Amino acid sequence: MPVRRNGGFTLLELMVAVGIFLLLTALAVPSFQTYFEKARVRGAADGVVAMIANARQAAVKFDRNVSVATTGSGATWCLGAREAAVPAAGDQAAAAADCDCSAASPTTCMVDGQEQLVGSSAYPGISLSSPASSLTFDGRLGMRSDADTGNADASSFDLTSSPGRYTLTVSVSPLGQATVCSKSGSILGYPSC
Numbered sequence: 001m002p003v004r005r006n007g008g009f010t011l012l013e014l015m016v017a018v019g020i021f022l023l024l025t026a027l028a029v030p031s032f033q034t035y036f037e038k039a040r041v042r043g044a045a046d047g048v049v050a051m052i053a054n055a056r057q058a059a060v061k062f063d064r065n066v067s068v069a070t071t072g073s074g075a076t077w078c079l080g081a082r083e084a085a086v087p088a089a090g091d092q093a094a095a096a097a098d099c100d101c102s103a104a105s106p107t108t109c110m111v112d113g114q115e116q117l118v119g120s121s122a123y124p125g126i127s128l129s130s131p132a133s134s135l136t137f138d139g140r141l142g143m144r145s146d147a148d149t150g151n152a153d154a155s156s157f158d159l160t161s162s163p164g165r166y167t168l169t170v171s172v173s174p175l176g177q178a179t180v181c182s183k184s185g186s187i188l189g190y191p192s193c
Contacts, residue, residue, distance in 0.1 A: 037125075037161045038187050044123040044159045045168040045180050045190075048079060051118045052135075052170070052178040055081035058111045059137035065145065066111060069099050069134035070157070077128040078119030079157070080109030084139070125162040135172055142176050158183060169193050 009017075052068060058081075059066040065084040072078060080099035099109035099116075109117050120126065135155065138145040144155070156171040166185035172178050181193040 034165075037163065038166055038185075040123060040125055041159055041161050041166045041168050042187060042189075044118075044126040044128075045170055047118040047123065048157055048159065048170045049178045049180060051079060051081060051116055052172060052176075054116060055111060056137045056142045056176045058083060058116075059139045060142040062112065062139065064139040066137045066139070067099065067134055068137070070128065070130050071099075072120075073127075073129055075125075075127045075162075076120050078117060078121075079128070080118075081111050081116035082108055083111045123159075127160050127162070128157060129160070130157045137176055144172065144174050144176050161185075 055066045055068050058064075062083065064086070066081055067084075068079065068081045070077065070079050082099040109115055120128070134146065135144055136146040137143070155173070156169050158167055158169050160167040164184075166187060167183040168180055168187065168190060169183045170178055170180050180190050182190040183193045186192075
């Protein structure tokens with residue numbers, strides 16, 4: 001009479017399966033790290049573009065100048081928007097003061113009663129470098145009205161991943177349009193700068 005085996009795995013079969021799983025996992029980890037690094041940079045760039053677009057839209061909607069300013073640099077940064085005060089009857093449109101989002105309570109970074117902030121706290125591991133300290137959108141046309149309007153280098157923000165492999169540049173045209181290009185590393189969907 002033949003010996004009947006119970007269903008299951010032997011210890012050797014189990015060890016081979018675990019070994020193959022560990023090998024495949026070790027091969028996949030670098031790909032996941034690269035994917036997450038690209039996703040963080042892309043998310044930060046999308047956040048900056050959305051905040052700039054909201055600031056420009058609010059400038060036209062409320063017919064008031066809106067200032068977009070950076071505070072800090074490197075791994076601790078923030079970018080915030082602030083609208084100008086409502087002009088008195090017969091007065092010209094007032095200039096918008098820069099937002100100071102490094103303050104303990106960044107209540108100065110408000111547009112239409114809503115906080116307009118993007119920063120390193122929302123995008124950890126991403127650093128920002130920018131020669132521009134502030135941009136201003138004109139309340140009548142939504143165009144930029146700051147002093148660096150014609151200087152393309154002073155109208156951009158570089159967002160870099162913590163290992164430094166990927167850098168996306170957000171550039172703001174004189175008309176106020178924000179565009180994104182890839183300065184280093186290849187990120188799908190963004191052209192090279």
